Amino acid sequence: MSEIVDIDHLRLGDRPLVVCDVDDVVLEFLSPFEGFLGSLGHRLVPRSYRLHGNILSTLDDRPLADDNVTQLIQDFFAAQEAWQRPFGDAVQALSRLAAEADVVFLTAMPPRYTHMRRRLLDSLDLTYPLLATESPKGPVLRQIHGTRDLPVAFIDDMAHNHHSVAAAVPECLLVHLMPQSEMHNHAPKPDPMVLSAQNWSDVERFLLAHFTQR
Known part of the structure; x- marks a missing residue:
């Protein structure tokens, strides 16, 4: 059963929302x-x-x-x-996206490590709000976005997270981004409705186009 995640510290504006995974999406894992x-x-x-x-x-x-x-x-x-460093051009791309949308990090790890991750992200100028949870991401994203009539996008490297979000927030744009490695060649593929990005330039292009469709 999904837990209710504490989102009281989130302050969303009247603009699009980007919810983004961290490991192997924003930080190398x-x-x-x-x-x-x-x-x-x-x-x-x-x-x-x-x-x-x-x-x-x-x-x-x-x-x-x-x-x-x-x-x-x-x-x-x-x-x-x-150990961890930025993945690709995540820092620069997110900075540009943050000029158009609210950015929230949704990282899949035990919440007790939140403070370490917060310090690391802040040291890289990735100061966007952070939620750490081991719950399915779809219900958490629905909790964050609610019933707002604004564009929402989700970026993650795991197919099952995209499927969870698709079920809970069907209006969400789904973007799959992951490293290229021998291990990632074994990764399950997301459903066809998920856009595949090769790099952060692709992510930025997909999201900016989505924002203009409002």
């Missing part, structure tokens, strides 16, 4: 995570689009137990400020 694993004597083998089962010890090439992988992901979130 997979590449720095691989570096983090290497520093601890582990490596990622991209045999599928999963972290669990695909992280091996460099000592014996045995997969780490699922509990250990979960802990490594949490440890990475705790250390994210030392």
Whole structure:
């Protein structure tokens, strides 16, 4: 069951809304995570689009137990400020989009790491409001947007998040953006109604066109 996310700090204006994922959309995740694993004597083998089962010890090439992988992901979130950097031209593109729309970050991670992520984003001039939750993103986006008669767009790298938003906010423009990597080649493809962006230039073009359709 979806939780009610605290959005009391959000102040939306009378203009379009952009709700944007963070990991591997605004900040690099997979590449720095691989570096983090290497520093601890582990490596990622991209045999599928999963972290669990695909992280091996460099000592014996045995997969780490699922509990250990979960802990490594949490440890990475705790250390994210030392590892993560902007993804592509996210900083510049979001700055231009913010001149036309309200921008909100909706990141899929345990809320207890919000303060680390907030500091990191702020250090990169990505000062837009941030929500961290492990709930399905569709109901959260509906909670944010409500019944406003204004354009809304969602950017994410995960197909299931787009499907969640499509079900909860059918009027939302959906844009799929993800890195190019061997692991991402295994990623599930989103439904045809989701626009595919190769880079932030594509994202910006899609959203600006959507805003003018009001």
